[in-house]
Amino acid sequence: MAISKRKRAQYIRFGVYALSVALVVAVVLLVDWSRLQGAMFRWDLVKKQFPGLITTAARNTIIFTILGFAGGLALGLFLALLRLSRARAYRWFAATYIEIFRGIPLVVTLLILGFGIPIAFKWQWPNPYLRGAVPLALVAAAYMAETIRAGIQAVPKGQMEAARSLGMSYSRAMATVIIPQAMRIIIPPLTNEFVLLIKDTSLISILGVTEGTIDLARYGRNGVFDSANSTPLIVAGLAYLVMTLPLTQLVAHMERRQKASGR
Amino acid sequence: MNTEAVVSIRNLNKSFGDNHVLRGIDLDVQRGEVVCIIGPSGSGKSTLLRCVNMLETPTDGTVVVLGTDLTDLDSDLDAARTKIGMVFQSFNLFSHMSVLDNVCVAQRKVLKRSKDEAEKIALQLLQRVGLSEKATAYPAQLSGGQQQRVAIARALAMNPQVMLFDEATSALDPELVGEVLNVMRGLAEEGMTMLVVTHEMGFAANVASRVVFMDGGVIVEQGPPAQIINSPQEERTKAFLSSVQQH
Helix, strand or coil, X not given: CCCCHHHHHHHHHHHHHHHHHHHHHHHHHHCCHHHHHHHHCXXXXXXXXXXXXXXXXXXXXXXXXXXXXXXXXXXHHHHXXXXXXXXXXXXHHHHHHHHHHHHCCHHHHHHHHHHHHXXXXXXXXXXXXXXXXXXXXXXXXXXXXXXXXXXXXXXXHHHHHHHHHCCCCHHHHHHHHHHHHHHHHHHHHHHHXXXXXXXXXXXXXXXXXXXXXXXXXXXXXXXXXXXXXXXXXXXXXXXXXXXXXXXXXXHHHHHHHHHHHCC | XXXXXXXXXXXXXXXXXXXXXXXXXXXXXXXXXXXXXXXXXXXXXXXXXXXXXCCCCCCEEEEEECCEEXXXXXXXXXXXXXXXXXXXXXXXXXXXXXXXXXXXXXXHHCCCCCHHHHHHHHHHHHHHCCCHHHCCCCHXXXXXXXXXXXXXXXXXXXXXXXEEEECCCCCCCHHHHHHHHHHHHHHHHCCCEEEEECCCHHHXXXXXXXXXEEECCEEEEEECHHHHHHCCCCHHHHHHHHHHHCC
16 A cells, blocks of 8 residues: 655655654763772762862963954954955955965964964063964954955944945945944854854863963863873863853854844 | 036946846936936836946946046046935934034035134035924934935035935825925025936936936937927836836
């Protein structure tokens, strides 16, 4: 007997669902939970991570993120404006910058800039935070520039024309009319950028760390070396989630609101 | 002073790539004149208007407004634009600002008026266009007709010497056209110099001091509204008017 298309689709949906549940149950049953807990989630070690996890590691991760984000936002805005400039040389410069920094892995850029800038300028990083945050900002700027450029281009052309027709200069119109509207459009993608940066700060420690500038990921790894147990890394991972989850939820909320208001 | 040309356009040409949109336009607008530009779509009338405040850069020719040749690279374009008000088909209110801020922002930033002075002028103008109770609203909360009246107030706040209207009622629902045309009519009666690109033949017939018919990038015919609209001489004008009046 032939079954109808819609009935068949219903059976398939049910089948896939049942299979998914079975898979989850199988994993739960197959894992040796007590062994896993012994290796990765020992309460005594969890407790040992505090308060250093908060007072040093999370604090440093946040400092690196904010420095990288602020620098990246300023430079990214500048690059976006160059990218939209009428002068071909500026557009070309910005496009090259963006392609180079987006095309090289962050680890490589961190190492090249972290050690290369002092050599190139016969100069020492005045502050270990800057040594990590400046390369991070330079890379973040490349990504943010594209986001900001898209946001500026999403503002209707008539807004610039109206501003210019009132006698505003190009830069005045950009600052008072275009960029405020573009910002509203790009706050969700920029928040995502911020989340990516939080995670990217975990790479900074390859430049070397001091006791004071240790970040969450390195704090977790050091804990692993000290205790011969993976619990500190799990705690560090959870600490990242505590920071990133509220932000990703906020982005989802903003996107729903933008969709609801139709713009 | 009575016959001073506010706008004086000579041999204006504009091309977009291979598309030669304006082909040698000569046009003078005297102080206090209301010049309506009519013509089929694609005839170049909006481009002509946009050349008057240099939103489009002419390919050739000169545009002199209030004695300043705007095609001269040494002229101060931003200063000249404050004296040329423009109203757009799509309103173009600043969507992130309240109605009051829309009318105040250029007064503050360009004319450097104080906050109090700018707001006083803005409220007077909003009252004049019948929207003083909407000062704190945002553009998205207004109807098209209301938005366009705010846009007119915004332009008037700069004390322009001439106003450009680029199909100001074309994007409006039919029942909202009248409120905008009434504001425009009031301006004309007060002696504002106006250059109006429009499809509203009634407005052109009743308000214009002169009607200019354009087609194919040239001025085909111009004269008093009664002459152009009721007894056009050129075949192209007749064909356009009869196609407009059929519906």
